[in-house]
Amino acid sequence: MKVLIVGGGGREHAIAVSLKKSKRVDKLYCVPGNAGIAQIAECEPSIGVMEFEKIVAYAKEKAVDLVFVAPDDPLVGGLVDELEAAGLRAFGPRKNAAILEGSKAFSKDLMKKYNIPTAAYETFDDPEKALAYLETADMPIVLKADGLALGKGVLICNTLEEAKAGVKEIMLDKHFGSAGNRMVIEEYMTGREVSVLSFVDGKTIKTMTSAQDHKRAKDGDQGLNTGGMGTFSPSPFYTKEVDEFCKKYIYQATVDAMAAEGREFKGVIFFGLMLTPNGPRVLEYNARFGDPEAQVVLCRMKNDIVDVIDACIDGTLDSIDLEFEDNAAVCVVLASDGYPVSYEKGYVIKGLERFEQEENYYCFHAGTRLTDEGIVTNGGRVLGITAKGKDLKEARANAYAATEWVTFDNKYMRNDIGKAIDEA
Ligand code: AMP
Ligand code: GLY
Numbered sequence: 001m002k003v004l005i006v007g008g009g010g011r012e013h014a015i016a017v018s019l020k021k022s023k024r025v026d027k028l029y030c031v032p033g034n035a036g037i038a039q040i041a042e043c044e045p046s047i048g049v050m051e052f053e054k055i056v057a058y059a060k061e062k063a064v065d066l067v068f069v070a071p072d073d074p075l076v077g078g079l080v081d082e083l084e085a086a087g088l089r090a091f092g093p094r095k096n097a098a099i100l101e102g103s104k105a106f107s108k109d110l111m112k113k114y115n116i117p118t119a120a121y122e123t124f125d126d127p128e129k130a131l132a133y134l135e136t137a138d139m140p141i142v143l144k145a146d147g148l149a150l151g152k153g154v155l156i157c158n159t160l161e162e163a164k165a166g167v168k169e170i171m172l173d174k175h176f177g178s179a180g181n182r183m184v185i186e187e188y189m190t191g192r193e194v195s196v197l198s199f200v201d202g203k204t205i206k207t208m209t210s211a212q213d214h215k216r217a218k219d220g221d222q223g224l225n226t227g228g229m230g231t232f233s234p235s236p237f238y239t240k241e242v243d244e245f246c247k248k249y250i251y252q253a254t255v256d257a258m259a260a261e262g263r264e265f266k267g268v269i270f271f272g273l274m275l276t277p278n279g280p281r282v283l284e285y286n287a288r289f290g291d292p293e294a295q296v297v298l299c300r301m302k303n304d305i306v307d308v309i310d311a312c313i314d315g316t317l318d319s320i321d322l323e324f325e326d327n328a329a330v331c332v333v334l335a336s337d338g339y340p341v342s343y344e345k346g347y348v349i350k351g352l353e354r355f356e357q358e359e360n361y362y363c364f365h366a367g368t369r370l371t372d373e374g375i376v377t378n379g380g381r382v383l384g385i386t387a388k389g390k391d392l393k394e395a396r397a398n399a400y401a402a403t404e405w406v407t408f409d410n411k412y413m414r415n416d417i418g419k420a421i422d423e424a
Helices: 010-021 052-061 072-077 079-085 095-102 104-113 127-135 160-172 240-260 293-300 305-314 392-403 419-423
Strands: 002-007 027-032 066-069 121-124 141-145 154-157 183-187 192-201 205-213 216-218 222-225 230-233 266-276 279-286 328-336 361-365 368-371 374-377 381-389
Touching: 002 010, 002 052, 010 027, 010 293, 010 305, 010 361, 010 381, 027 052, 052 072, 052 079, 066 079, 066 305, 072 079, 072 095, 079 095, 095 104, 095 240, 095 266, 095 279, 104 121, 104 183, 104 240, 104 279, 121 127, 127 160, 127 183, 141 160, 154 160, 160 183, 192 240, 192 293, 192 305, 205 240, 205 293, 230 293, 230 392, 240 266, 240 279, 266 305, 293 328, 293 361, 293 381, 328 392, 361 392, 381 392, 392 419
Parallel strands: 002 027, 002 066
Antiparallel strands: 121 183, 141 154, 141 183, 192 205, 192 266, 205 230, 216 222, 230 328, 266 279, 328 381, 361 381, 368 374
């Protein structure tokens, strides 16, 4: 079969590698793609992920059998609905279900209504009311812009002054654009964070192996929030007890709640969990694979991904046993120095060939571009160097060793991805 992937980052490269491995896939396409994806798929860099008409036309022209919509923006914007309306088969939630990620106020209200454990909160449309609420609230406190904000619309405020400034930033100065027309103010929680991704067919949910991201730009979780600087999988903190709790109170409850609301969810639900002293709580939902979570999770999945996708679309996921390798993986993001604020692009990347010869090592491209000079840097996050190992320590040593194989000007990475595993 022929499959079109929508997206062009490290996550989409990992998805492309999994699809390429499938016995059922003959040909891969990707819009817009990147230089790494282009090694295994035909890419069309001129089509952006929000150009729905062009994507539909391209999918029809190439007569693809399946379209995999990977990023949040087109999912929340309703690309799956458009593809289906054009008679194409698509993987991902429709617009009315992708709201699970698209509106934090929606997801918080859903959790409250269906008793799914999460932080206490209030929603505000009016900045004056938000400011008045803060006067009597406990600090620290968490402010969240309602809509999509490139993963950056969350402010953790330690003092009343900071919180007031945050309300101004989100609702009045509109730092996150229209995402800040509405705001959630939420209780501050403490604990370890774990990401659990799952496949969902509308009724049945099957969780994948756990992972942990590192969102801050600098070592020791310092610096600004980024899209993610590295991941490891599985998380040693995601114990059997935690899994049992989440199975009982969170996973199926979320899928059932969406169905009860007439918003049947088919696709991937990403549960951002915090393991608080009072038990696991949902920090956030995403309606898609995480980036760079996909890089460490998919490379450990034993199933043919097309079988799982089909089961999600056809509502037969109960017949699938998801299986993961009994090992570990670590992904270290190589970024351009200065990310996430400002950085230069266009530097030649050397040493990529080595990954073609080594099993259990992957170089997932995020921001790269093919030019006459070769493959050059083309974004903040450039590559996701990923390696497997028999356990987390070995995987981490392998991944960091492989970061040395690649060179480019202004190469930057965190040196402590997976350090938490030493405390496990
Ligand atoms: P989110 O985009 O909702 O996952 O938030 C981004 C990050 O902010 C999370 O990964 C947490 O580190 C932090 N965060 C979000 N909500 C809370 C909360 N209620 N308490 C403490 N930290 C939070
Ligand atoms: N790595 C976090 C995300 O994809 O949202």
